[in-house]
Amino acid sequence: MVLWLPERWNDMPRIDREKLVADVDELATTLKKLAVLIHEQPELRFQEHKACAWLSAAARDEGAEVEQNYKGLATSFRAQAQGGSAARVAILAEYDALPEIGHACGHNLIATGALGAFLALHRQQANLPGAVELLGTPAEEGGGGKIMLLERGAFSEVDAALMFHPFDRDLLTHPTLANTYVTLEFLGRPSHAAIAPWDGASALTAAMDTFRLIDSQRIHLRDGVRVHGFMTNGGQAVNIIPETAACEFSVRAFTAAEMDRARAVVERCARAAALASDVELKVTVRRGYRDMRNNETLAKRFGVHLEGLGRTPKFRDPTVGAGSTDMGDVSHAVPSIHGWLAICDQDQTTCHQREFAGCAKSERGLEAMLVAAKSLALLAADVLEDGELRRSALAEFQQLS
Ligand SMILES: [Zn+2]
Missing domain, CATH: 3.30.70.360 (Alpha-Beta Plaits)
Incomplete structure (x- = not known):
């Protein structure tokens, strides 16, 4: 029996996964430098003008189309890699810091991890069956930048919203309050x-x-x-x-x-x-913020990629405390993940502690950021190419809605 395939099937471009990983490695020096720069010049919620400008410039340097002042938010931006129309994936970058204790939540790593994932995908723009966007989301620390973006329609065409957060352990899902x-x-x-x-x-x-x-x-x-x-x-x-x-x-x-x-x-x-x-x-x-609705379908696939990169994430860990994030609001609107990656030893320190701020610019932290960039890029590629994954993620999301 000869299987019928569309005429263009064999020529259909595919996203090269090995190249995604290799491109993040090639960008590593740039990403690490930028993560340290953002760390050294912490900016509070809605005042992240430098971080926003640096991240936008890095995307523009690679030829990406970047919109500043996205949805009327001065410290938001959106960079896009537009391939086909199969799906749209948003990779979210936070970059605000805390009063007095600077980047003690490690948002500098979130920013550059997201940037790295986006740039790797952008380099294969011609082969993307859908669109990928790097979305700059200001003011996570009490300002609710994502909620403002959400209310202004920033997620209306997004099929999946992906991000990671530094932590003291690797976790695929974790409730937030x-x-x-x-x-x-x-x-x-x-x-x-x-x-x-x-x-x-x-x-x-x-x-x-x-x-x-x-x-x-x-x-x-x-x-x-x-x-x-x-x-x-x-x-x-x-x-x-x-x-x-x-x-x-x-x-x-x-x-x-x-x-x-x-x-x-x-x-x-x-x-x-x-x-x-x-x-x-x-x-x-x-x-404030809504609770986080972790999309387990996407979180599991994120875990597959983390394991492929040598990490051993837990699916959940009920022994660890939970905070709140405006990603919770996004997760009620579109299938979302908010994975956690260790930048220190377990129980050594945690978010909003001075020692954690130190970890957010340590070599270990910067390496975790690169792992995040790779695994987010790989997951985004799957969402774009794997219709079954998209359907499962959506079915799970709709069941909870
Ligand atoms: Zn945080």
């Missing part, structure tokens, strides 16, 4: 703290009592819920009964429903504290 921010402002009555304290009503006492009351309620919160706050205004002077005080809390949980329940507890505690001190309370809730 839905979160929300609650700002509590107390308004009391000032008075001289020595001459007539009885005439005053302390906003600070109410704010402090809020912390104590929340702690008293923790036993009623479900496993995995996180409530953590800090004082943003603790009064005006030592000799004035504080007229104003304020604190901010982040409330996180595995599901939006549990998060809402915990947020109501926080508000109740603040009301009780305000009542006790006879002060007024103003509550402002700011939306």
